[in-house]
Structure formats: structure tokens, C-alpha cells
Amino acid sequence: MVKSSNLKKHYNNCLNHYKYKTEEIVTKKNAKKHLKRMHRKRHKLSFFIQSLLNFNGRNNGSDTCSADTLSNDLSPCSDHIPKRCTNCALGCEEVGKLEDNLIPIIKLEEHQKAKVRFIKGDYKVIRRLLDMGITTDATISLIKSAPLNGPVEIAVRGSKLALGREIASNIFVELSDQKMKVKN
Amino acid sequence: MNEVADEPVNLTIALAGNSNVGKSVVFNELTGSNQIIGNWPGKTIERAEGKLHFEGRDITVIDLPGIYSFSTFSMEEIVSREYMANEKPDAVINVVDASVLERNLFFTLQLKEMEVPMVLCVNQVDVAKQKGIMIDTEKLQDMLGVPVVSAVAVRGEGLHELMEKTLDVAQKKPQVKVVPYGAEVEKRIKILTDIVESENLNLNYPSRWVSIKLLENDPEIEKMVGSRSESILDLVQSLAHEIEEIHNEPVFSVIASERYSLANQIVKNTQIQSETKLTFSEKLDMIFTHKVWGYVMAAIVVGGLLLWTFVVGSFFSGLLSNAFSFFQPTDPKVSGSMTAILWNGAFGGIVAGVTLVIPFVIPFYLMLSAIENSGVLTRVAFMLDSFMHKIGLHGKAIIPMILGYGCNVPAIDSTRILETKRERLLASFAITFTPCAARTIIILGLVAAFVNIWWALALYAVDLLVILVAGRMASKVVPGESTGLIMELSSFKVPSLTAMLKQTWARTKSLIYLVFPLYIIGSAGIQALYAMGVLEPVSNALAPLTVGWLGLPAFAGILLIFGVVRKEFTLLMLVTLVGTNFAAFLTPVQMIVLALFSMLFLPCISTIAILAREFGWKSTGYVSLANFAFALVIGGIAFRVLTPFF
Numbered sequence: 001m002v003k004s005s006n007l008k009k010h011y012n013n014c015l016n017h018y019k020y021k022t023e024e025i026v027t028k029k030n031a032k033k034h035l036k037r038m039h040r041k042r043h044k045l046s047f048f049i050q051s052l053l054n055f056n057g058r059n060n061g062s063d064t065c066s067a068d069t070l071s072n073d074l075s076p077c078s079d080h081i082p083k084r085c086t087n088c089a090l091g092c093e094e095v096g097k098l099e100d101n102l103i104p105i106i107k108l109e110e111h112q113k114a115k116v117r118f119i120k121g122d123y124k125v126i127r128r129l130l131d132m133g134i135t136t137d138a139t140i141s142l143i144k145s146a147p148l149n150g151p152v153e154i155a156v157r158g159s160k161l162a163l164g165r166e167i168a169s170n171i172f173v174e175l176s177d178q179k180m181k182v183k184n
Numbered sequence: 185m186n187e188v189a190d191e192p193v194n195l196t197i198a199l200a201g202n203s204n205v206g207k208s209v210v211f212n213e214l215t216g217s218n219q220i221i222g223n224w225p226g227k228t229i230e231r232a233e234g235k236l237h238f239e240g241r242d243i244t245v246i247d248l249p250g251i252y253s254f255s256t257f258s259m260e261e262i263v264s265r266e267y268m269a270n271e272k273p274d275a276v277i278n279v280v281d282a283s284v285l286e287r288n289l290f291f292t293l294q295l296k297e298m299e300v301p302m303v304l305c306v307n308q309v310d311v312a313k314q315k316g317i318m319i320d321t322e323k324l325q326d327m328l329g330v331p332v333v334s335a336v337a338v339r340g341e342g343l344h345e346l347m348e349k350t351l352d353v354a355q356k357k358p359q360v361k362v363v364p365y366g367a368e369v370e371k372r373i374k375i376l377t378d379i380v381e382s383e384n385l386n387l388n389y390p391s392r393w394v395s396i397k398l399l400e401n402d403p404e405i406e407k408m409v410g411s412r413s414e415s416i417l418d419l420v421q422s423l424a425h426e427i428e429e430i431h432n433e434p435v436f437s438v439i440a441s442e443r444y445s446l447a448n449q450i451v452k453n454t455q456i457q458s459e460t461k462l463t464f465s466e467k468l469d470m471i472f473t474h475k476v477w478g479y480v481m482a483a484i485v486v487g488g489l490l491l492w493t494f495v496v497g498s499f500f501s502g503l504l505s506n507a508f509s510f511f512q513p514t515d516p517k518v519s520g521s522m523t524a525i526l527w528n529g530a531f532g533g534i535v536a537g538v539t540l541v542i543p544f545v546i547p548f549y550l551m552l553s554a555i556e557n558s559g560v561l562t563r564v565a566f567m568l569d570s571f572m573h574k575i576g577l578h579g580k581a582i583i584p585m586i587l588g589y590g591c592n593v594p595a596i597d598s599t600r601i602l603e604t605k606r607e608r609l610l611a612s613f614a615i616t617f618t619p620c621a622a623r624t625i626i627i628l629g630l631v632a633a634f635v636n637i638w639w640a641l642a643l644y645a646v647d648l649l650v651i652l653v654a655g656r657m658a659s660k661v662v663p664g665e666s667t668g669l670i671m672e673l674s675s676f677k678v679p680s681l682t683a684m685l686k687q688t689w690a691r692t693k694s695l696i697y698l699v700f701p702l703y704i705i706g707s708a709g710i711q712a713l714y715a716m717g718v719l720e721p722v723s724n725a726l727a728p729l730t731v732g733w734l735g736l737p738a739f740a741g742i743l744l745i746f747g748v749v750r751k752e753f754t755l756l757m758l759v760t761l762v763g764t765n766f767a768a769f770l771t772p773v774q775m776i777v778l779a780l781f782s783m784l785f786l787p788c789i790s791t792i793a794i795l796a797r798e799f800g801w802k803s804t805g806y807v808s809l810a811n812f813a814f815a816l817v818i819g820g821i822a823f824r825v826l827t828p829f830f
Contacts, residue, residue: 062636095437124603126255128670130440131253136433137441147475150570151579151669157286157444157652158451160469162566164668165576 008021040182047169052087094120096136102172106152106165131155134171195354196244196271200295203250203289204559204674206307208232209337210279210791211247212682214347217809219686229263230690240345246273252287254294256404259600268298268387274304275354277346282312282319284673285455289447292328293363298308299390302355303350305342306334311675324454329361338680362392365442366429372423373399379419385412394663399424400436403795417650449821464677472563482564485555490589493548497621505535510687522712529711530755533704537696544621545695548590549688556583557679557687562671569669574652576659578669581611586620593793594695606664608633609799613662613807615657616787616795617814622751623783629755632778635772643780646818650784654814702790706749719745733816734777735823739768747782749789754782773826777819785815 031131108114119126121162133156135141143160144153152168154161163171199207232247247711248259248267256262268276278295280288285306297301306319307758331349335342375393384407387394387408397405424435431438470478517526555561569579581602588595595615599608619627632640672722697737704819713719723730723741730740739761747754762769770778786808788797795804 001231078190078732093434095433097432114775122667123672125667127255127257127436129504130437131255132670133290133444135441135444136437137446144473144570146473146478146567149565149573153473153673157284157448158289159284160673160674162562162569162579162668162669162671164569164573167668167670 011125025118027146071162092120093123093126094118095126095130096172099174102174104140105140105154105163105168105171106145108173108175110144111179113139113176116175118172119170121167125167128139129167129171130168132161133159139176140173194242194244195274196246196362197275197277197349197354198246198248198267198273198290199248199277199279200248200673202252202291204672205250205279205281205284205288206617207247207250207279208306208683208686209680210277210305210335210343210346211245212409212686213337213340213343215245218594223587228247229259235780236347239351241351243351243417252291254298255400257559258603261755263402265298269627273300274357275350276300277305277350278302279307279337279537281674282306282309283315285317285319286444287445290443293443294445296328296330296360296363297390297393297396299360299393301353301559302330303346304328304330304332304351305337306332307337309334310336310339311677312759314460314463316458318456318458319457320454324450327450327453336814363446365439365446367793369399369427369438369442372427376416376420376423378816379416380409396439399427401434432723434537437592444652461791463675468676469673472560473566482567483607485564486586487561488711489548489551489555489586491732492551493544493590493621494624494628496547499537499823501545501625504543505539513672522715525712525715526708529708530704532711533707533750534700536701537703542692544624544680545590546688548621549678549691550684552689553684553687554679557683559674559676561586562673565669565671566673566703575614575655576610576666577614577655578661578667580669580671581607581614581782584611585614585618588615589624591620591622591695591699592616592618592787594691594793594795595697597694597789599798601722604665605799606662607666609662609664609803610655610658612795612798613658613810614651616791616811617647617651617654617784619783620646620751622788625777626750626782627756630766630775632760634767634770634775639770639772639776640779643776643783646780647783650818652815654810658810678828698794700791703750704792706789709752710746729816734781734819735825736774736778736781737826740778743778744774744782746784747788751782751788754778772830773823776826777823778823783815783816784818785810786811 096116098118100109102117105114116134116136119129119136121135138156139155140156142152142153146152149165151162151164154163154168190531197829199211200375201207210235211232214236216236219232219234229249234245234285235246236243236245239280248264251258251261254265262721267273276295278360280292288783292304302323305361306324309319312319319334321332323335331353333346333349335340335346337343373392373395376398377392380391380394380398385394388407389397394409398409398416406417406420426436426817427435433441472481474481546670552561565579565582567579568582572579572581581599583601584595584598587598592615595618596612596674599611602608602611627640627643631643649692710719719742722745726741726744730736730744731738734740742761743754748755775795777800786792792804793807794809799807
């Protein structure tokens with residue numbers, strides 16, 4: 001078992017590491033949120049290292065930490081994506097290819113049409129989106145964006161769907177007219 | 185019993201399709217009143233079964249739950265595919281919505297992969313026509329290779345032809361034509377199918393379907409196949425890897441995309457879309473999701489539903505209780521022989537059920553099913569999504585929470601529409617704070633009648649605040665994952681009256697089965713305990729709380745204990761103890777505090793029972809404890825804050 005004080009020390013180390021690596025942590029609130037997320041992830045990783053890999057070394061905590069930072073570097077939902085994956089601590093998945101010209105659905109204007117190119121997020125959510133017709137070649141249009149950071153209503157394949165803000169901000173699209181410009 | 189027919193063959197047909205395509209309407213039209221609504225064996229997914237006599241044959245019709253896909257992400261999907269595989273219906277009618285053909289065909293293609301004899305019923309062609317959509321059913325029949333019938337189920341149009349074709353398919357069981365995927369994927373499916381076939385795995389599912397599911401990474405099928413042959417899984421791994429290399433995407437996404445592009449191709453060839461003006465449904469949609477009017481409409485819908493329930497409910501409740509008291513007084517009886525007390529308690533339980541649950545809950549469910557079936561409720565969920573996020577839930581959770589205003593028990597039952605266990609628990613926790621019909625009666629009978637209506641409304645406002653605060657706190661401590669909102673906003677329609685009545689009856693019936701036994705046993709039992717004098721000491725022990733902290737009279741302890749059995753019993757007990765003129769025994773502040781406290785303090789026995797069934801005793805304990813803590817804090821504060829005002 002890893003002592004909690006031991007782990008705490010490593011969080012601090014890792015937090016510094018994070019601070020250095022990303023500029024995302026600017027506000028205190030943000031840092032707190034981050035730490036919480038890390039805490040959960042570390043816990044799972046250390047459990048994995050200890051019981052599944054049967055590894056009971058003394059540096060368990062720091063191993064967990066470095067494994068975590070390593071996995072963060074390699075993780076498909078890190079750096080190169082415009083916005084960091086927020087709701088996929090477990091089972092994160094992505095489909096399609098991310099390019100610079102893509103924007104999330106929530107940035108569309110009402111009644112603007114676009115083609116879905118890239119989706120990231122929880123595995124189950126992605127599967128559900130695919131079932132509902134949001135595949136990586138589907139044409140969608142934004143019908144309405146609810147106020148107060150509410151969900152969006154989109155039209156896809158003749159049906160209308162309500163998508164939560166968070167899910168919609170992880171679906172990236174290419175504007176149809178933009179593509180025309182490139183062709184010309 | 186009809187053995188006159190020369191060939192008494194019984195057939196079973198199943199109705200399958202997406203949600204909101206009019207499957208239940210087709211089902212109701214086909215089976216009339218011969219229906220049984222129950223659960224799937226061992227699972228709490230509704231199963232509707234009906235009988236139909238057609239061309240000399242007895243046909244059993246099963247209405248499967250509405251699903252979008254045959255994966256394993258919801259119980260409905262698992263139940264449906266297991267049904268197809270294990271019970272092998274003679275024919276399946278796939279009901280599709282003519283105006284959303286492409287999305288519906290995505291499911292049709294998967295149904296074809298299950299290799300069941302099927303007929304396609306293109307429903308709601310009239311609505312589609314209004315939207316400028318025409319479908320060439322003959323071409324659709326050619327492309328899909330299954331019989332296609334167009335229908336308007338609400339008016340019964342096309343259903344006779346549908347049954348003729350279904351009967352034909354059920355008897356001949358024609359081979360279902362395979363729909364090929366893209367060359368790279370199809371090649372690998374073939375390889376895998378051959379292996380699955382040669383291994384003779386003895387599965388109930390068709391080999392090709394099993395192969396596709398294996399490539400799609402379906403956990404159930406993987407487990408099933410893995411237990412019989414490990415080596416296949418290795419092959420699946422390498423084949424899946426090859427596909428991923430070619431397409432640069434996970435296999436499940438490749439397969440979904442290809443299914444949709446097939447559906448898209450079929451639609452392009454069979455559907456003519458002409459430009460139309462905005463339909464009435466679309467205009468309504470613009471109001472219901474408008475950034476200002478949307479909230480106004482949401483408030484009108486929820487408020488109107490509750491107001492309707494109160495007005496209609498109290499009218500019928502009054503009528504019924506007058507009728508009952510004509511036979512026997514139902515005030516709690518606390519002295520006399522034990523049998524008399526037990527009988528009085530049990531009878532009181534029945535009366536309370538009949539006079540309370542039925543008059544309030546039936547109009548509530550009736551109106552709710554109108555709101556639900558018309559498509560209004562999904563718009564309310566859409567508008568309130570961001571509020572629900574504050575308590576760790578998403579918009580869809582508003583549906584069970586509104587149900588909670590009728591009775592908490594079926595409301596907690598209906599949290600199954602939410603995706604994860606965490607969300608179900610959070611929603612159920614919030615539901616325990618929503619004042620059900622019984623608690624409404626306390627508020628109306630005590631505060632609205634003896635203080636004034638504004639204080640009664642204020643209690644509702646306080647309650648909303650409590651839900652927000654308690655829900656927010658719970659969302660911080662309840663572990664597990666939450667998902668976001670993914671919900672179809674199907675077009676508005678006039679709900680069918682028969683469907684509404686059937687839904688209302690099914691809900692009321694299950695409530696009666698669930699609640700009545702507990703009502704009767706509980707109220708008889710607690711009344712007996714009271715008569716034996718067991719409750720008196722308990723009530724005295726509670727005095728520091730009731731008298732000291734809440735400022736209530738000493739007898740309030742007994743009221744509250746009775747209130748755990750059935751919330752409205754608090755009021756009935758009060759009548760027994762002090763008569764109907766409460767004002768002589770309770771100050772306005774005491775009435776408000778008593779109503780507030782009994783609204784919040786503990787879930788009733790039936791609610792506790794269903795919480796325990798869904799989440800286990802530990803979670804139920806925490807929920808009850810949290811309820812109690814909130815009630816204590818708010819009740820105590822209310823007593824101290826309100827006293828100077830009166």
C-alpha cells in the first residue's frame with residue numbers, strides 16, 4: 001500500500017511538473033481541479049502497478065507518477081488537440097483525423113453546415129454518437145445553441161439531436177464552404 | 185381453444201425499431217385490448233405482449249423496446265438481441281419513421297445481419313409528406329431485399345397489407361440477402377465467418393453477425409466466443425488491426441461509417457425531398473427552444489402539469505373519500521381490540537391508496553404521457569440541461585424528476601433511462617426531495633388551508649432550493665462517471681389517445697402492485713404498534729428534536745413516525761389527535777415547520793424499498809440520512825426565522 005503522505009508529496013512534484021509542462025494551470029481553481037483529476041488517475045495507476053503487475057517496489061508512488069506523466073505525453077487526447085480531453089479519464093477514444101482547420105460544433109453559427117471530421121471523448125459516448133449517425137463523414141448543421149452554456153441542437157441524417165455542451169465541444173467539423181475555397 | 189381451424193399454427197412476431205417511430209401505435213392497432221405488460225424474465229425492461237387473430241391464425245405480438253443499435257450499451261439493446269437469438273420469432277416487423285429514413289435504416293441493416301425473417305413498415309408517411317419527403321417503397325424493397333409496406337399506423341392505414349406480408353414471410357422464411365460492406369472490411373468478415381462456421385461454436389447467433397460483432401469489439405460476444413475458442417480472438421485481433429491500419433480509425437467506427445453510407449445510398453435512391461415551407465412542428469420547435477420563450481414554455485409545462493394534477497386530483501380525491509367514509513370511518517383507530525386496530529389500519533391503507541394514489545396519480549400520468557408522447561418533454565429537457573448539470577446530471581434526468589411529483593416510487597424506477605449508475609443514484613436522491621402527491625396533500629391541507637396559499641408556494645420554492653443544494657453536494661461525493669446529453673428531438677406530434685391511456689394504465693397498475701401491499705401492511709403494523717404503546721416512548725425520546733429544535737408540540741413525534749409509512753398519514757393522524765381545527769392546536773409557524781419537515785425528513789417505506797432494490801441498503805442509508813439532516817437544518821432555521829413574522 002502506498003502511504004497517502006507519500007503520494008501527496010508526489011502529487012506536488014507532479015503538479016510542478018504539470019505547471020512547467022502546460023500553461024493551462026493559471027488560476028488556483030483550475031489547479032485544484034487538475035489535482036483532483038490527477039489524484040483519481042494516480043490512484044488507479046498505483047492500484048494497477050501494485051496488484052495487476054504484481055509490482056511492490058518502494059518507489060511505487062513515484063513510479064505511478066512517472067507512468068502517469070509518460071502516459072500523458074503519449075496519450076492520444078493530449079497536446080495536439082485544441083482543447084484537452086476533459087471527461088475521459090478512463091476509456092478515452094478518438095476517431096477521425098484532427099487537422100488545423102477544424103472547429104468544434106459549438107463554434108458553428110446557427111444553420112451553418114459542416115462535415116464531421118474528428119470526435120474524441122469517452123468510448124461509450126463515441127459509440128452512441130456513431131449509432132445516432134454522427135460518423136466521421138456525416139454532414140451536420142447547427143440548429144440551435146441553448147443559452148447559459150446549454151446543449152446544442154443539431155440536424156444529422158434527417159434527424160434532430162440534442163447534444164450536451166461538453167460532448168458537442170469534442171466533435172470537430174470542417175466547414176463545407178471552407179473546403180470549396182481550398183479547392184478553388 | 186380454437187381447434188376448428190385445420191392448421192392451428194401459432195406464430196410469434198416481434199416489432200422492432202428506433203424509439204419514437206410509432207411502434208407502440210402499430211402494436212396497439214394490431215392487438216387491440218389483448219395485452220399483457222410485464223417485465224423481461226429477470227430484467228426490469230418493460231415487455232408488452234399482445235394477441236392477434238389473423239386469417240385463422242393466433243399470432244402473438246411482442247413489442248421490443250426502441251433502440252438505435254444492437255450494441256451492449258443499454259439493457260434494452262441486450263434484451264432485444266438476446267430475444268432475436270434465443271426466442272427466434274417467426275417474423276420481425278421493423279417499423280421505421282418515413283421522415284428519418286436514413287437513421288432508421290442504420291438499424292434495419294443491423295437487423296438484417298441478425299438474419300431474421302423481416303418486413304419493413306415505413307410508418308408516418310403522412311407526416312413525411314408534409315415535410316416534402318416521398319419514398320419509393322418498391323425501389324426500397326428491391327434494394328433491401330425485404331418486403332416493404334408503407335403505413336399510417338395512427339389511422340390504421342396499411343396495417344392489413346403489413347400483416348399479410350408478415351404472415352407470408354413468417355411461413356416461407358425467405359433467405360435474407362447479405363448487405364456487403366466495403367471490400368477491405370468485407371474480405372475480413374468473410375475470413376472470420378468461415379472460421380467461426382468451421383469451429384462449430386454452437387452459438388445462437390448467425391456466424392456472420394458474430395464475426396462483425398467480434399470485429400466491432402463487442403464484449404459479450406467476445407466472452408461467449410472466447411470461452412469456446414481462444415484462438416479465434418487472436419485472429420480477430422490481427423484482422424481488426426489490419427482494418428485499423430487501412431482506415432486509420434477504430435473498427436467500430438469504420439463499420440458504423442460504412443453502415444451509414446449504405447443507408448445513405450439507399451435513401452438517395454429511394455427518397456425524393458422537395459422544398460417545403462416551415463411545418464407547424466418546426467415553428468413550435470422554434471418557440472420551445474427559444475432562448476427566452478423556451479424557459480417560459482418549460483415553466484408553463486411543468487407548472488401546468490402540477491396545477492392540473494392538484495385541481496383534478498383534489499376534486500376526485502374529495503369525491504372518493506366521501507364515498508368511502510360512507511361505508512366506514514377511516515380515521516386511524518388507536519384503541520379497542522387488536523383485530524379491530526389491525527383491520528382499521530389495513531383498511532385505512534387501502535382507502536388511502538384509493539383516495540390518494542389513484543385520483544392524483546392517474547390525471548398526473550395521463551397529462552405526463554401527453555407531454556411525453558407529443559415531444560414536448562424532450563424540449564424541456566433540452567432547455568433545462570444546463571441547470572441539471574449543476575447537480576451532476578444532464579437534461580434527460582428532468583423526466584424522472586417530474587415523475588417524482590406524482591409518486592417517488594415509479595420515478596426512481598424510471599431513472600433507468602439515465603446512462604450510468606452514478607446518474608441514477610443522483611437523480612433518485614433528488615427525487616426523494618420532490619414533494620409527491622402525498623406530501624402535496626400535507627402542504628395543501630396544513631399550510632394552504634390554515635396559513636395561506638403563498639406560504640404553501642414558498643415551501644415549493646424552498647424545496648427546489650433544497651434539491652439544488654443537496655444535489656450539488658451529492659454530485660461532489662457520489663463516485664462514478666457521468667455522461668452528457670445525447671437525445672433525439674423527434675418532431676412534435678398529436679399524441680394518440682389510446683397510447684396515452686395504455687401508458688397511464690400500465691404505470692398506475694405497476695404502482696398499485698408496488699405500493700399497495702406496503703401501504704396495507706405498513707399502516708396496519710404501525711397502528712398496532714401505536715396501540716400497544718410502543719410509539720409513545722419513541723415520540724417522547726424524540727421530544728428534544730421535535731419540541732426543542734423544531735418548536736413543534738410534543739405529539740408531533742407520533743405524526744412523523746406515521747409519516748414514514750405514508751406521508752399523508754401525518755395529516756390523518758393529526759386529525760385523530762386534535763380534530764379538524766388545526767389552528768386551535770398549532771401556530772402558523774408550527775404548521776409551516778411541520779409541513780416543511782415532513783416534506784423533507786425521510787423517504788416513505790415504499791420509496792426506501794425501491795431505493796434498496798436499485799442501489800442497496802448502504803446507499804439507501806446515506807440517502808435517508810442526508811434527507812434527515814437537511815430536514816433538521818432547514819426545519820430548525822425556519823422555526824427561528826419565521827417566529828418573529830407571526
